Amino acid sequence: MSNFIRNAWYVACYAEDIGEALFARRLLDEPVLLYRKEDGTPVAMLDRCPHRFAYLSKGRRIGDEVECIYHGLRFGADGGCTRSPYHESPPANIAVATFPVVERWGMIWIWMGDAALADPDLVPDHSHLEAEDMHTAHIHYTFQGNWQLGNDNLLDLTHLFWLHANSIGGYKDEAGPAPGEVYTAKQVGDEVHSTTLTPNVTKPSAVPNRLPEGEPYDQWNDTIWRAPADIRFFIHASPVGQREGSIPYMTQSHIMTPETATSTHYYSPVARSWDKDPAKDEGWTSFFKAIFDAEDGPMMADVEEQMAGRDLMEMRPVVLPRDRAAILARRTVARILAAERGETEIAEAAE
Ligand code: FES
């Protein structure tokens, strides 16, 4: 059984990924076709012709409609058949499933559960990507592992000191958390909030952090997770002891959308407060992508292989202190999945 949460907004692609061309992407183990109508409105439908199951994305655009390349059925953006070469008028019972979509924060969000529940107000807030004094660049990764491994990876940043020791994590004198580092993680409703604070850092910042160089500073990151796999990450620095009112010098979104049960699309828009010239985007995105593809991605593929489809918690993993946020997230996901399967109601009825 898949472990996908159905009733949620997922990122299908970045806004710039779609236009006139037919764009295909597998999401929640379903083939999805995305494109923009001539007025720019995004459209998402099942990428499977209901006749002999050709990929509609291999067909052609005719105005706002899509014609199947195999035997010529044509469908409108609402999924209804608009032309059949074999009928005088298009039969009302031939249609393709469509999915609600919303364009927001530079991303196309899709709802693949019960369409009646697809409230655009539930699209997670990623307004930090459009903050006035920041510039955002888009990164899309994939990894060969279950989507929850992405939550585990991003909610336990101690892996920076080990997995990334020779790339982004190798900035400490000795491997491991710095002396005095403070970590907190707590459940806040359906969200998990965690913070890692390193006070009185004397090493120069790896990137410009809004502070004059040469002074010690406090550095911390706030992570806000919500189900299924939606993380907002805010990185701050302030003069020592003056953390109140700080604004982040870098923010990131980390959003996972299952491709299949064992592969995942990972969208990571990064907003930076320095080097805001878009011409610098390529340098920054390829920097992050090279690290992920060489270090995190292969690690998650290894873990997936070891798990072989089993549930992580059922394998009784060792739990370390810094696993708190990841464990809270896994518990939240388990609770939502059980509710979607109707298990909560069954459990309550049995009490
Ligand atoms: S498969 Fe599409 S018209 Fe036959």
Ligand SMILES: [Fe+2]
């Ligand atoms: Fe990492």
